[in-house]
Amino acid sequence: MAHAKLFIGRRVREQREASKATQAAFAERLGISTSYLNQIENNQRPVSAAVLLALAEKFQVDIASIGGSDGDRLLSALREALADPVSGGSSPSLQELKLVAQNAPSFAHALIACHQAYRRNSEQLASFDDQLIRTNALSEPTPYEEVRDFFHFVDNYIDELDRAAEHLAQALGLTDRDVGTALVDHLEQHHHVRIARAGTGEGVIRRFDASARVLYLNAYSPASTRSFQMAFQIGALEQRAEIDAIIERARFRTAEAAEICRIGLQNYFAGALMLPYRSFLVAAKELRHDLHLLAVRFGASLEQVAHRLSTLQRSGLKGVPVFFARIDRAGNITKRHSASKLQFARYGAACPLWNAHQAFEAPGRMICQLAETPDGVRYLSIATEVAKGEGGFASPHRRYAIALGCEISYAGDFVYAARL
DNA sequence: AAAGGATTGGCGCAAAGCTC
DNA sequence: GAGCTTTGCGCCAATCCTTT
Numbered sequence: 001m002a003h004a005k006l007f008i009g010r011r012v013r014e015q016r017e018a019s020k021a022t023q024a025a026f027a028e029r030l031g032i033s034t035s036y037l038n039q040i041e042n043n044q045r046p047v048s049a050a051v052l053l054a055l056a057e058k059f060q061v062d063i064a065s066i067g068g069s070d071g072d073r074l075l076s077a078l079r080e081a082l083a084d085p086v087s088g089g090s091s092p093s094l095q096e097l098k099l100v101a102q103n104a105p106s107f108a109h110a111l112i113a114c115h116q117a118y119r120r121n122s123e124q125l126a127s128f129d130d131q132l133i134r135t136n137a138l139s140e141p142t143p144y145e146e147v148r149d150f151f152h153f154v155d156n157y158i159d160e161l162d163r164a165a166e167h168l169a170q171a172l173g174l175t176d177r178d179v180g181t182a183l184v185d186h187l188e189q190h191h192h193v194r195i196a197r198a199g200t201g202e203g204v205i206r207r208f209d210a211s212a213r214v215l216y217l218n219a220y221s222p223a224s225t226r227s228f229q230m231a232f233q234i235g236a237l238e239q240r241a242e243i244d245a246i247i248e249r250a251r252f253r254t255a256e257a258a259e260i261c262r263i264g265l266q267n268y269f270a271g272a273l274m275l276p277y278r279s280f281l282v283a284a285k286e287l288r289h290d291l292h293l294l295a296v297r298f299g300a301s302l303e304q305v306a307h308r309l310s311t312l313q314r315s316g317l318k319g320v321p322v323f324f325a326r327i328d329r330a331g332n333i334t335k336r337h338s339a340s341k342l343q344f345a346r347y348g349a350a351c352p353l354w355n356a357h358q359a360f361e362a363p364g365r366m367i368c369q370l371a372e373t374p375d376g377v378r379y380l381s382i383a384t385e386v387a388k389g390e391g392g393f394a395s396p397h398r399r400y401a402i403a404l405g406c407e408i409s410y411a412g413d414f415v416y417a418a419r420l
Numbered sequence: 421a422a423a424g425g426a427t428t429g430g431c432g433c434a435a436a437g438c439t440c
Numbered sequence: 441g442a443g444c445t446t447t448g449c450g451c452c453a454a455t456c457c458t459t460t
Contacts, residue, residue, distance in 0.1 A: 022443060033433050038445060048431065 013041045015059050030054045078108050081115035143257035147264055148336075150250050156337045157313035158268050160242050161235070165272035168234070175279050179299040180223055183230040187215065191237050195230070208233055224301040228270050235269030243269075268311070274300050275308040281319050284309060288415040289320070291366075291384075291404070303386055306404045310337045320410045323379075327356045327401045334400070340379070340407055356383040359401035363387075368416045370408070381405035382416045 016026040016037075027037040031054055039045040047055075055061040078100065100108050169175070172182050187193040191213070198204050198216040206229040207216040215233050217226050235243075243265045252258045275298050287293045294305045303326065312319025323338035355369035363385045372378045383403040411417040 023445095024443080034443090035434075035445080035447095036432055039432095041444095045431080050431095 008047060009041045011061075012037075012047070012055070015055065015061060016041070019059065029058055078112060081112050086115075086118060143252075143254050143260050146252055146254075146257040147261045150252075150261060151264065151337065155313045155339060156311045158246065158265065159314065160246070161239060161265060161269045162272045162277055162311075162314065164239060164242065165231075165235075165269050166276045166278065168238070169273050169276035169279075174273070174276065175298075179227045179274060180230070183227055183234065187230060187234065191234075193233070193237075205229060206232065208236075222301065224295070224299060224304060227274055227299060228301075228304060231270035231273040232266050234273065235266040239266075239269055271304060271308050271311070274298060274304065277312070277314060278317070280308060281312055281317065284312070284319060285413065288413060289404075290415045291382075301386070302384065303400075303402050306402050307335070307337075309404065310339055313339055320406050320413050322404055322406045325356065325403045327403065329360060329399055331357065340405070355381055356401045356403040359383040359385040359403075360399060366416060371405075378408040379405045380408055380411040380414060380417055382414070 016023070019026070021029070023037050023041070024034045027034040030037065030051060032051060036045065040047055040051065172186055174182055184195050187195065193208075193213045193215050196214050196216050197219040198207060204216070205218050205221060205225065208214075209216065215230065217229055221229070243262055246265060247258050247261055250258075250261060252261060280294075280298065283294060283297055287297070289309065291302050291305050294300070295302050298305070300308075306324050309319065309322050310324035313321075321339040323340045324336070325333050326335035328334050355367045355371075358367050359365075365384065367383045369381045369383075370378060371381050381403060382405065383401050386400050386402055388398045388400065406414065
């Protein structure tokens with residue numbers, strides 16, 4: 001057993017002061033130097049066995065009582081206070097605590113009093129918080145949060161829209177021909193909607209003129225974006241009743257949330273049309289989730305592919321449960337969904353240790369990382385930078401990192417696992 | 421495993437510095 | 441100037457590391 005060093009400076013000083021001796025006189029009686037005695041009194045040195053024996057012999061100090069017992073109430077109160085996470089997680093050793101309890105008891109009492117006051121205040125705050133939630137004051141979610149929660153609770157999978165999109169994709173033979181051309185044809189033939197270039201100064205991605213039956217698209221958008229916008233418009237035209245019904249069932253608190261959700265659902269339909277469920281699922285498995293290859297095969301963007309992977313939650317035909325997030329340059333998560341156990345914080349930014357941030361420093365590269373959450377679950381995470389911006393040099397370019405990941409047990413299904 | 425050298429840490433001291 | 445504190449050093453034992 002390791003012997004704990006005895007720091008009993010306060011006891012020694014009390015004993016000296018009781019005998020009305022100076023350090024020099026007391027040191028002489030103990031047979032040690034004044035400097036050594038001073039170091040002992042200031043807990044810069046532990047007392048040696050020889051000094052302890054001298055104390056017992058010359059001043060009748062009870063050795064057994066020195067060193068304190070573990071049952072000391074002050075010590076246990078101190079331990080409890082410092083075990084609280086608010087103390088910063090660096091719990092001092094028992095030795096240190098004994099030192100404080102024995103040699104600075106008033107400091108220990110003050111610290112305990114502070115901790116007790118903190119606990120009382122925390123409890124009061126919690127009770128205020130509870131009251132606020134019950135009275136609904138200040139706790140209403142924003143429309144965006146409401147819609148985010150809606151998608152979260154349906155597992156980011158909307159069966160009616162997904163199957164309708166898949167059915168249409170099959171009817172149009174999307175997987176066997178150029179998606180852009182197929183969608184243009186479909187809009188023209190079925191909806192008498194003509195595709196036109198938006199004015200170069202307009203800066204819009206999509207604008208639909210319902211009365212003239214013209215869909216204006218940004219001429220400088222990449223093909224994947226143009227296809228997505230056409231698919232979005234098809235969703236708006238063909239799935240109105242279904243989307244209305246879904247919004248009705250969701251019972252949003254505000255009309256604003258309902259409108260945000262409508263856009264979300266039309267986006268969902270667009271993704272599902274361009275990346276039809278079963279063929280996309282098969283391809284994802286076959287290409288081992290290689291985002292670039294999937295994007296090329298389906299004429300979609302990396303972000304569209306990554307997002308779609310997070311929606312493959314059809315009952316009985318589920319894909320690998322993944323999480324997906326889009327992060328802006330400042331670290332804010334601007335899109336998130338997790339079909340895996342990993343849950344994003346409801347508020348705040350992404351973890352700085354996450355590789356998603358490195359993606360900005362290495363454009364064009366796929367950054368792979370093995371990450372572990374505090375609960376011990378390990379994840380494979382991949383991230384890459386994507387830039388958005390229509391137009392040339394003068395147009396603003398927004399840069400995002402998109403991140404995709406899965407639990408390590410599924411890593412074998414990902415081509416990126418070899419990089420680790 | 422044993423021997424031997426190197427390093428580390430604890431003990432104690434003298435002397436210088438500081439405070440009242 | 442008395443009392444207290446800090447600094448720096450030497451000595452020694454314990455521990456670690458390398459070599460045989």
